[in-house]
Amino acid sequence: MTEGMKLGYLPGNREDSTYQLSDEHVNVDLPEGFMDNEYEDPDLERFLDKFQEREPQVAVIGDAYNAEQAREYQKVVEDLLEDYPRRRFIVVPKSEETFDLLDPETTTLGYANGNSQIQAEDLGPAKFRAWDVHILGGNPHEAYDAIEKLTQPTVDRRPPANVVGYDCNLPLRMAHWEYWTPDGWIDNGHLTPRETARRSYQEIKEFWQKKDLWPETEPVELYGEPTEEPEELIWMDEGGDPIGSIKDLEEAYVGHYEDRGKMAFRSEVEKKFIEYRENLTGI
Incomplete structure (x- = not known):
């Protein structure tokens, strides 16, 4: 779809x-x-x-x-x-x-x-x-x-x-x-x-x-687009590994932040952890 x-x-x-x-x-x-x-x-x-x-x-x-x-x-x-x-x-x-x-x-x-x-x-x-x-x-x-x-x-x-x-x-x-x-x-x-x-x-x-x-x-x-895309197609919680497929992107947890733009994470837990650690402000 x-x-x-x-x-x-x-x-x-x-x-x-x-x-x-x-x-x-x-x-x-x-x-x-x-x-x-x-x-x-x-x-x-x-x-x-x-x-x-x-x-x-x-x-x-x-x-x-x-x-x-x-x-x-x-x-x-x-x-x-x-x-x-x-x-x-x-x-x-x-x-x-x-x-x-x-x-x-x-x-x-x-x-x-x-x-x-x-x-x-x-x-x-x-x-x-x-x-x-x-x-x-x-x-x-x-x-x-x-x-x-x-x-x-x-x-x-x-x-x-x-x-x-x-x-x-x-x-x-x-x-x-x-x-x-x-x-x-x-x-x-x-x-x-x-x-x-x-x-x-x-x-x-x-x-x-x-x-x-x-x-x-x-x-x-x-x-609008059916998926949110980060500014760079990389996972932020795994050392900057690239998102390798559309399936990966569909399974990504994407956040939009004031200072960093859109970022992608492999899991909701990692997303919340990095938001807390980096003091990221969501848009």
Whole structure:
């Protein structure tokens, strides 16, 4: 996740999952910018509890299979916007009747493009035009095909959709075996899972940049870096040994001091000891 954010992606996860960061990763601070629902086991009350706990910028409320669900989710969106303005709330239509019950002024449509049994394609891309749309899943080629269907000119001059987002968990799902490229999946060979995921992120970013579909502002500009870096990449409590990897940095205890700038320590005990011994004043 830190690799993805550094490359310009908005971190996110499903409501029933976490970033799986252990207590060892003390120098990692990732925003949960996007939260998906557990579509195979939906529970609106559980979802709302998780939303209030994490407060993501973008949230998939649920899949609306019928009119009753569409009305319920639309009411949830309106209620949430009162307390959480300037957030984006997504409802995924799964039947034709649901479109007329959702409000384009407040609600973004989720375009099912991954593993869902009912795909947006089954309902017809034309139903999504003139809406704000977030594409849910599919590899970048499949997502780009969907964008073209949603935005290309039509004979009847129907207004295009405004495609506002796309999420995909393939780089993490495939990180033990392969990385994605525009020409297909490539065996990761000697790469670690982390390096494999990073390569996928790089390739996907370059793919969207070549399509001129990469955002001008990246999340790290809004939230800051996911890890604090000391002024010099050395451990202050072990004779100035260098920090050798990103993993080392994530496990570092970093302090920011008036006279010394940012310093890194291997343990919280050593950090407190040197702060006391050197009379360091924190900022």
